[in-house]
Amino acid sequence: MHKEILKDIGEKELINRLGKFMPKNQVLDDCALIKTKNDSLLVNNDSLVENIHFNDITISPQDLGWKAVVSNISDLVSSGSKRTIGITISLILPPETEWVWVEELYRGINKALKKYGGIILGGDCSSGKQKTISITALGIQGELKLLRNACKPGEIILTTGIHGLSKLGFMVQNQITFGNDIFLSKKIISKSIEHFCRPKITQNFLKNLIKSRSNKKIKRIGCTDSSDGLFQALQDLAIASDCKAIINYEKIPKDKDWPEGDKWDEYYFFGGEDYQLVFSLPKKWANKLSKLDKNIKEIGFFTKGKGSIEFKDHKKNNILNNSPFKHF
Numbered sequence: 001m002h003k004e005i006l007k008d009i010g011e012k013e014l015i016n017r018l019g020k021f022m023p024k025n026q027v028l029d030d031c032a033l034i035k036t037k038n039d040s041l042l043v044n045n046d047s048l049v050e051n052i053h054f055n056d057i058t059i060s061p062q063d064l065g066w067k068a069v070v071s072n073i074s075d076l077v078s079s080g081s082k083r084t085i086g087i088t089i090s091l092i093l094p095p096e097t098e099w100v101w102v103e104e105l106y107r108g109i110n111k112a113l114k115k116y117g118g119i120i121l122g123g124d125c126s127s128g129k130q131k132t133i134s135i136t137a138l139g140i141q142g143e144l145k146l147l148r149n150a151c152k153p154g155e156i157i158l159t160t161g162i163h164g165l166s167k168l169g170f171m172v173q174n175q176i177t178f179g180n181d182i183f184l185s186k187k188i189i190s191k192s193i194e195h196f197c198r199p200k201i202t203q204n205f206l207k208n209l210i211k212s213r214s215n216k217k218i219k220r221i222g223c224t225d226s227s228d229g230l231f232q233a234l235q236d237l238a239i240a241s242d243c244k245a246i247i248n249y250e251k252i253p254k255d256k257d258w259p260e261g262d263k264w265d266e267y268y269f270f271g272g273e274d275y276q277l278v279f280s281l282p283k284k285w286a287n288k289l290s291k292l293d294k295n296i297k298e299i300g301f302f303t304k305g306k307g308s309i310e311f312k313d314h315k316k317n318n319i320l321n322n323s324p325f326k327h328f
Contacts, residue, residue: 028148041140042076042079042081042139042140043137043139044076044079044136044139045134045135046071046134046135047134047135048067048134049130049131049132050131050132057173057174058170058173058174059196060108061101061102061105062104062105062107062108063197065106065107065108065110065133066108066109066111066112066197067108067198067199068109068112068135069087069112069116069118069135070200070275071135071199071227071273071275072087072135072137073112073137073201074199074201074227074275075137075227076137076139077205077206077277078146078225078277079139079141079145079146079147079223080142080143080145080146080206080223081140081141081142081206082140082142082143082206083139083140084113084116084138085138085140086113086121086138087109087119087120087121087135087137087138088120088136089109089122089123089134090123090125090132090133090134090136091123091124091125091131091132091134092126092132092134093125093132094128095127116201142206142210144206144209144210144218144220144221145219145220146220146221146222146223146279147220147222147223148223148224148236148237149222149240149242150222150223151221151237151238151240151243152241152243153243153302153304154301154302154303155280155281155283155286155301155302156281156282156283156286156298156300156301157237157245157278157279157298157302158280158286158290158297158298158299159226159230159253159276159278159296159297159299160202160205160276160277161253161276161295161296161297162253162255162274163226163230163268163269163274164258164264164267164268164269164274165191165192165195165255165274166192166272166274167196167267167268167270168189168192168195168196168267168271169192169193169194169196169197172184172189172192172193173196182259183259184259185257188255188257196273199274199275201275202276202293204293205277205293208292208293212288212291212292213285215282215285218282221280221281222240222279223237223277223278224236224277224278224279225275225276225278226276226277226278227272227273227274227275228272229269229270229274229324230268230269230270230274230276231322232272234278237278237279237280238302238307238308238309239308240307242306242307243302243304243305243307244303244304244305244307244308244309245300245301245302245309245310246302246311247300247309247310247312248299248300248311248312249311249312250313251298251299251300252299253297262318262319266319269319269322270322270323272324280302
């Protein structure tokens with residue numbers, strides 16, 4: 001009898017199966033909501049594993065510390081956190097790891113916390129064959145709940161910024177060649193490395209979201225972040241909300257130096273680790289928010305239909321044949 005292994009099951013199916021051991025819908029979003037008498041807590045956990053997410057060639061320990069914090073706070077923000085309380089850190093490190101590596105890791109962690117809020121609350125250390133940084137972040141739920149299953153047909157799909165640059169930065173750091181027909185400017189190379197090593201979070205997003213809301217009765221909106229790629233973010237929203245995402249390829253915001261071609265579309269939609277927010281709003285709200293933040297761009301809309309994605313220009317649907325990042 002064939003025994004199922006994680007490589008065959010895949011990450012999404014693994015999470016769905018684990019969800020059977022938890023309260024209903026507990027695995028639907030990145031963050032868990034814990035209701036208390038006063039403020040409700042949002043809890044998120046993210047892990048970075050050596051040779052899966054990083055290595056000593058692609059990123060320095062200080063940048064890795066920064067990125068480990070950002071990946072967690074991005075999930076908190078994409079769930080509606082108005083403030084980060086702090087983080088706990090679990091380290092699994094080979095005994096041969098040099099102290100200076102750990103020290104630099106924590107310098108990066110503290111720099112990110114100083115920028116985005118929160119403190120180190122504690123953690124745990126253990127020995128292992130490869131380096132692993134696992135962070136649990138705690139935030140306070142804000143006025144608006146941001147959930148993957150809250151998108152509605154007729155709403156506009158928006159994103160807070162450009163995708164693909166982190167993937168390009170990863171490839172540049174790994175000295176991957178692109179062919180003689182591809183020219184990459186010094187500016188886009190520098191920008192892509194920064195996006196990969198020191199990703200940023202849209203800090204005023206939640207404030208602007210509330211400021212631009214005309215209907216105060218709306219307490220929930222559909223939202224997630226693009227840590228696993230723009231395609232995966234759109235797919236997660238569409239499936240959780242049970243509606244179809246129609247994407248306008250012509251409206252997708254790209255860096256002015258971003259090359260054209262099928263392979264570069266693949267990098268853009270499936271690259272991951274851009275930590276932009278992908279969300280939907282009623283048209284009037286979307287227009288007001290876009291005026292407040294010029295970086296927020298409309299990229300499509302939701303309509304009735306099975307949870308899926310398609311392009312307005314059907315010739316571009318071949319992009320969807322690619323596969324998102326897999327952890328197993």
